[in-house]
Amino acid sequence: MRNSPEFELIERVREALREAGVEPAPGVVGIGDDAAVTPGIDGVLVTSIDLCVEGTHFSDAFSDEQVGHKALAGALSDLAAMGARPREAYAGLVAPPGFDAGRAVAIAGGMGRLAATHGVAILGGDLAAGKQLALSITVIGEAPDAGALVTRSGASPGDAVLVSGELGGAAAGLAVISRPELANELSPAVAEALRARQHSPQPRLELGRALAAAGAGAMIDLSDGVRADSEQIASESGVAIELRADRLPIAEGVEAVAAAAGSDPLSLAGAGEDYELLVTFEPDAVEAALEAAAGVGEGLTVIGSVGEGSGVTVAGNGETLGRGFDHLARG
Amino acid sequence: MRNSPEFELIERVREALREAGVEPAPGVVGIGDDAAVTPGIDGVLVTSIDLCVEGTHFSDAFSDEQVGHKALAGALSDLAAMGARPREAYAGLVAPPGFDAGRAVAIAGGMGRLAATHGVAILGGDLAAGKQLALSITVIGEAPDAGALVTRSGASPGDAVLVSGELGGAAAGLAVISRPELANELSPAVAEALRARQHSPQPRLELGRALAAAGAGAMIDLSDGVRADSEQIASESGVAIELRADRLPIAEGVEAVAAAAGSDPLSLAGAGEDYELLVTFEPDAVEAALEAAAGVGEGLTVIGSVGEGSGVTVAGNGETLGRGFDHLARG
Numbered sequence: 001m002r003n004s005p006e007f008e009l010i011e012r013v014r015e016a017l018r019e020a021g022v023e024p025a026p027g028v029v030g031i032g033d034d035a036a037v038t039p040g041i042d043g044v045l046v047t048s049i050d051l052c053v054e055g056t057h058f059s060d061a062f063s064d065e066q067v068g069h070k071a072l073a074g075a076l077s078d079l080a081a082m083g084a085r086p087r088e089a090y091a092g093l094v095a096p097p098g099f100d101a102g103r104a105v106a107i108a109g110g111m112g113r114l115a116a117t118h119g120v121a122i123l124g125g126d127l128a129a130g131k132q133l134a135l136s137i138t139v140i141g142e143a144p145d146a147g148a149l150v151t152r153s154g155a156s157p158g159d160a161v162l163v164s165g166e167l168g169g170a171a172a173g174l175a176v177i178s179r180p181e182l183a184n185e186l187s188p189a190v191a192e193a194l195r196a197r198q199h200s201p202q203p204r205l206e207l208g209r210a211l212a213a214a215g216a217g218a219m220i221d222l223s224d225g226v227r228a229d230s231e232q233i234a235s236e237s238g239v240a241i242e243l244r245a246d247r248l249p250i251a252e253g254v255e256a257v258a259a260a261a262g263s264d265p266l267s268l269a270g271a272g273e274d275y276e277l278l279v280t281f282e283p284d285a286v287e288a289a290l291e292a293a294a295g296v297g298e299g300l301t302v303i304g305s306v307g308e309g310s311g312v313t314v315a316g317n318g319e320t321l322g323r324g325f326d327h328l329a330r331g
Numbered sequence: 332m333r334n335s336p337e338f339e340l341i342e343r344v345r346e347a348l349r350e351a352g353v354e355p356a357p358g359v360v361g362i363g364d365d366a367a368v369t370p371g372i373d374g375v376l377v378t379s380i381d382l383c384v385e386g387t388h389f390s391d392a393f394s395d396e397q398v399g400h401k402a403l404a405g406a407l408s409d410l411a412a413m414g415a416r417p418r419e420a421y422a423g424l425v426a427p428p429g430f431d432a433g434r435a436v437a438i439a440g441g442m443g444r445l446a447a448t449h450g451v452a453i454l455g456g457d458l459a460a461g462k463q464l465a466l467s468i469t470v471i472g473e474a475p476d477a478g479a480l481v482t483r484s485g486a487s488p489g490d491a492v493l494v495s496g497e498l499g500g501a502a503a504g505l506a507v508i509s510r511p512e513l514a515n516e517l518s519p520a521v522a523e524a525l526r527a528r529q530h531s532p533q534p535r536l537e538l539g540r541a542l543a544a545a546g547a548g549a550m551i552d553l554s555d556g557v558r559a560d561s562e563q564i565a566s567e568s569g570v571a572i573e574l575r576a577d578r579l580p581i582a583e584g585v586e587a588v589a590a591a592a593g594s595d596p597l598s599l600a601g602a603g604e605d606y607e608l609l610v611t612f613e614p615d616a617v618e619a620a621l622e623a624a625a626g627v628g629e630g631l632t633v634i635g636s637v638g639e640g641s642g643v644t645v646a647g648n649g650e651t652l653g654r655g656f657d658h659l660a661r662g
Contacts, residue, residue: 007566032567033482034412034551035379035472040372048366049421049469051459081365090380092423092467126467128382134459136423136467138380141366151364220365235338236363 006127009101013125016105020112022122036123038088046084046141046149050075054096054133058199061177064103066199068110071135074223076118076203077275081221082149083212084141086205088121091137094130107135118205148212150279155218155237159280161304162289164207167226169251171271173198175261185260190253197251201275206296208277214292217280217306225272225322230304230312233280240309245318247303270322280306337458340432344456347436351443353453367454369419377415377472377480381406385427385464389530392508395434397530399441402466405554407449407534408606412552413480414543415472417536419452422468425461438466449536479543481610486549486568490611492635493620495538498557500582502602504529506592516591521584528582532606537627539608545623548611548637556603556653561635561643564611571640576649578634601653611637 014031017023024030029037052058052071062070072089079086091111093104104127115122120139143149155161173194176182183191204221211219218233226243234241248269258265279300281289286302293300314321345362348354355361360368383389383402393401403420410417422442424435435458446453451470474480486492504525507513514522535552542550549564557574565572579600589596610631612620617633624631645652 027477029477029480029482033484034409035377035415035470037413037474037477037480037482038376038378040374040376040473042371044371045369045376045471046366047369047419047421047455047469047471049423049455049457049467051423051425051457051467053425053459053461055462056460078365082368084366088378090378090469092380092382094382094384094425094465124378124380126380126382128384128465129387130384130465131386131462134425134461134465136380136382136457136469138378138421138467138469139366140376140378140471142371143368146358146360146368149360149368151360151368153364 009104012101012105013108016108017112017122020109021116022112024121024123028123030123031125038123041142043142043144044146046079046082046143048075048078049136049138050078052135062199064106065110068107069114069200071137072111072114073201073203073275075137075139076205077221079139079141080203080205080208081219081277083208084143084149085209086118086120086139086141088123089115089137089139090123091125091135093125093127094134095127096131096133150212150216150219152218152220152233152236155233155239155280155306157239157306157308158283159217159306160283160286160302161241161280161306162300163226163276163278163303164204164293164298164300165276166249166251167274167276168254168265168269169194169197170201170273171268172254172257175257182257182260185256186253194253198273201273203275204277204298207293207298210292210296211277211279211289214288215281215285217282219277219279222274222276222278223272225270226278227270227312227314227322229278234310234312240307241304241312242307243304243312243314243318244316245314245321246316247301249301264320266318266321267323340435343432343436344439347439348443348453351440352447353443355452355454359454361454362456369454372473374473374475375477377410377413377474379406379409380467380469381409383466393530395437396441399438400445400531402468403442403445404532404534404606406468406470407536408552410470410472411534411536411539412550412608414539415474415480416540417449417451417470417472419454420446420468420470421454422456422466424456424458425465426458427462427464481543481547481550483549483551483564483567486564486570486611486637488570488637488639489614490548490637491614491617491633492572492611492637493631494557494607494609494634495535495624495629495631496607497580497582498605498607499585499596499600500525500528501532501604502599503585503588506588513588513591516587517584525584532604534606535608535629538624538629541623541627542608542610542620545619546612546616548613550608550610553605553607553609554603556601557609558601558643558645558653560609565641565643571638572635572643573638574635574643574645574649575647576645576652577647578632580632595651597649597652598654
């Protein structure tokens with residue numbers, strides 16, 4: 001197979017990963033054998049699989065580099081939400097008709113640059129023909145022990161609910177990508193920052209580990225939106241969560257996009273794909289949590305509280321939080 | 332999300348996995364959190380990802396149970412070819428329009444029954460909408476150390492080349508599935524055995540570990556066919572391989588299918604998807620290899636030898652080995 005198209009493609013992907021700064025450590029068996037072989041893990045393994053499918057997670061307005069970045073970012077964000085340290089990644093690529101090695105190299109480059117930033121090795125993959133471009137990314141991380149990790153089930157009544165960074169940027173970015181005339185309401189820098197929130201999300205890996213070490217109760221990454229992801233914590237922890245709409249940190253430009261589109265900033269702020277972390281802390285530990293976040297250069301905002309019961313309520317005129325976004329973004 | 336369709340689907344899949352005999356061990360964080368958490372590994376991790384896409388790896392003549400089985404079998408077969416012990420599996424499912432929880436449960440059942448047979452836990456997954464059914468399976472296994480594993484690069488000139496089981500069954504099965512009239516040439520039991528080789532392949536996990544322990548040089552599983560997979564070993568090991576067509580163990584019914592289809596048994600025998608193991612041993616170790624295989628109830632046949640040079644040659648009227656199969660099976 002040394003001269004076959006598949007062999008050549010694998011070699012070009014390996015080269016693209018090396019150029020991106022991702023290289024297997026000595027002694028590791030990486031791409032090219034039946035399976036990868038890596039050193040054992042003293043503590044616990046933390047593993048997640050994440051799909052990224054054309055038409056569902058990205059459109060043809062995304063470059064192949066951006067598709068590779070976003071697919072890996074979504075998977076790494078799950079490890080961030082556990083407080084785990086990422087180690088290695090594996091990529092399955094379903095290639096549509098006409099797909100070529102150049103596109104595979106571009107996708108590998110986008111993945112590889114993000115992987116190199118976080119010290120993640122890309123050690124294996126598979127390629128198959130299909131009708132549409134799809135990526136399946138499995139990430140393996142580690143932690144000293146299970147107690148060092150944060151699940152979705154650790155929220156307790158009385159806890160504060162906090163969120164990192166700012167919300168709504170990814171949804172406003174998708175709106176701007178889908179309806180370019182919306183960018184007329186924004187400075188070029190703000191428009192580009194919103195687009196980047198959509199196509200190049202940054203997994204909050206350092207922050208996740210810092211919050212885990214600071215004693216987080218429950219944690220999840222915001223892939224489905226702050227309301228939907230709060231419901232996951234409420235459900236898995238057996239508690240109620242009250243969010244305060246007036247406390248939500250809204251990203252710059254989101255209000256302008258919402259106004260131009262005749263919508264509501266809260267619709268965008270709750271729409272998901274921001275990949276920020278939603279986390280609960282006992283009230284006494286909130287100060288330490290804010291310091292831990294500041295220590296890794298991230299902001300954290302108290303946006304609600306945990307109570308007895310079940311489900312999520314939104315106080316402060318929050319009826320539209322995360323509602324009606326699909327209609328807006330898809331036009 | 333407790334009442335959402337996605338939550339209900341995940342609960343039904345968990346239940347299907349429990350019924351299939353697959354249950355996370357105590358203390359393991361399985362399906363339902365951001366990531367799975369499992370105990371550390373003393374030796375080395377062995378990891379592989381494998382795609383299984385509608386139209387490429389299976390047709391609508393496959394039941395959903397068979398799709399689930401075949402997808403997991405293909406991934407586990409890669410661990411077999413390393414000599415690793417499988418531990419856990421993760422499944423990404425791209426769901427086409429109209430897909431429902433019943434289909435997810437059937438796929439999980441097919442995966443789960445195979446997983447239970449081999450003591451594999453299914454600990455996570457992801458679901459996304461797409462145009463066609465596709466499964467991405469990542470399997471993680473373990474071994475005491477890297478020296479206990481068998482890569483594709485360990486073949487040396489003078490080694491014997493052996494193959495497990497019998498060849499051509501999967502391709503003949505695909506021909507019978509695609510062209511049911513071919514079954515008229517076979518007893519019902521043989522026709523069913525061939526179909527099963529196609530839709531329910533059995534990964535040779537015990538055999539892989541036994542051959543690794545017996546000192547195998549290089550090993551690969553037969554997914555692409557004995558000629559193409561020999562080329563992988565030749566290429567990665569920097570050697571030449573000569574296969575003897577007249578020594579290949581051909582599965583019962585393959586000759587009859589080939590005759591009825593106006594083809595050649597070797598075309599089917601080299602077509603792949605048999606998921607048998609192709610392995611090299613020093614001549615002095617062949618007897619021990621045969622005993623190791625017999626010890627786990629498997630047969631092993633010497634089918635060639637390793638020499639200096641590069642590439643694969645086929646002696647004994649082997650020109651048609653693995654050639655022209657696509658036309659037969661799809662046509």
